[in-house]
Amino acid sequence: MPLPWNDYSGRLSPLKLTVFVALFVPATWVMFAYALGLLGARPLNEAIHQIGLWTIRLIFLAMAVTPLRQILQWPRLILVRRMIGVAAFAYVLIHFSLYTASQAFDLGKVATEIALRIYLTIGFAALLGLAALAATSTDGMVRRLGGKRWQLLHRLVYAIAVLAVIHYCFQSKLDQWEPTIMAGLLLWLLAYRLLLWRLGLRGHLALPWVAGLSLAAAVATALGEAGYFRLAFHAPLVRVLETNLSLATGIRPAVIVLAISLAVTFAGVLRAVLIPAEERRVVGAARRQLTPSR
Numbered sequence: 283m284p285l286p287w288n289d290y291s292g293r294l295s296p297l298k299l300t301v302f303v304a305l306f307v308p309a310t311w312v313m314f315a316y317a318l319g320l321l322g323a324r325p326l327n328e329a330i331h332q333i334g335l336w337t338i339r340l341i342f343l344a345m346a347v348t349p350l351r352q353i354l355q356w357p358r359l360i361l362v363r364r365m366i367g368v369a370a371f372a373y374v375l376i377h378f379s380l381y382t383a384s385q386a387f388d389l390g391k392v393a394t395e396i397a398l399r400i401y402l403t404i405g406f407a408a409l410l411g412l413a414a415l416a417a418t419s420t421d422g423m424v425r426r427l428g429g430k431r432w433q434l435l436h437r438l439v440y441a442i443a444v445l446a447v448i449h450y451c452f453q454s455k456l457d458q459w460e461p462t463i464m465a466g467l468l469l470w471l472l473a474y475r476l477l478l479w480r481l482g483l484r485g486h487l488a489l490p491w492v493a494g495l496s497l498a499a500a501v502a503t504a505l506g507e508a509g510y511f512r513l514a515f516h517a518p519l520v521r522v523l524e525t526n527l528s529l530a531t532g533i534r535p536a537v538i539v540l541a542i543s544l545a546v547t548f549a550g551v552l553r554a555v556l557i558p559a560e561e562r563r564v565v566g567a568a569r570r571q572l573t574p575s576r
């Protein structure tokens with residue numbers, strides 16, 4: 283069985299090793315923080331929250347691999363996508379186990395709660411989706427399913443991410459700051475894929491498109507947030523939209539979505555400027571080699 287930190291040729295990959303080690307850090311930290319009593323008055327509940335947050339972040343990171351490797355012209359990034367996706371599944375299993383522990387391992391109660399509470403039903407559907415992706419993530423399964431069918435199945439990750447964000451929004455009740463950021467980033471990731479598909483590009487989206495997409499995702503996030511405040515608190519739309527232009531109510535989600543997506547665009551510009559012509563040729567060849575089936 284190939285070691286998780288080796289590349290396809292069986293050589294140690296520093297990138298894979300770094301990511302492999304990094305993926306253990308959040309769960310290990312939560313475990314130690316729990317043991318040392320650093321998780322506040324309701325440590326189990328806090329652990330559920332922390333691991334849930336890392337689950338959603340890992341799903342997003344796995345989805346970001348394709349745009350990032352294209353924008354940064356870094357084809358080898360594909361080597362860590364499977365690892366991050368499998369880690370997301372491991373984290374959701376821990377999240378679910380901790381929830382079961384919080385219900386004193388009463389599986390009947392857990393099942394009833396999942397059936398009755400919509401945010402748990404949605405979370406559980408996302409867990410099942412991740413299980414299907416993890417189960418079909420091996421090289422053997424890719425061969426058995428065939429590249430096209432495998433790709434089609436693994437597009438499920440977008441539906442899973444939507445469910446994950448809804449689960450996050452529903453359980454957060456009043457404080458929608460971070461869920462709104464996640465929703466904005468999800469919009470960017472979905473729109474990137476949609477544009478690639480609509481424009482029929484197998485390579486990557488040109489950087490002006492990426493910048494435009496960043497702006498559009500930020501505007502949509504601002505409108506979404508204003509719409510939420512309008513519906514939930516009858517706040518005037520324009521007043522909420524104006525908060526994006528000042529720091530009076532802290533940094534708004536749309537500004538963070540814009541900062542993250544423009545940072546990626548800027549990194550892409552830097553890479554395009556700095557990359558020497560010869561390397562560009564090698565990167566092009568490597569991309570063609572790594573692109574075909576997955």
Ligand code: HEM
Pocket residue numbers: 327330331332334335336337338374377378381396402405406407408409412446449450453454
């Ligand atoms: C892919 C699937 C899932 C993801 C991405 C996910 C993610 C999250 C996130 C981000 C939070 C909020 C963290 C915070 O506010 O700090 C959360 C909370 C929570 N999740 Fe999940 N979750 C998933 C599946 C599940 C499942 C299957 C269950 C149980 C059946 C579950 C039970 C909970 C509970 C009980 C909370 C805390 C609710 C509260 O304190 O009111 N989640 N989850």
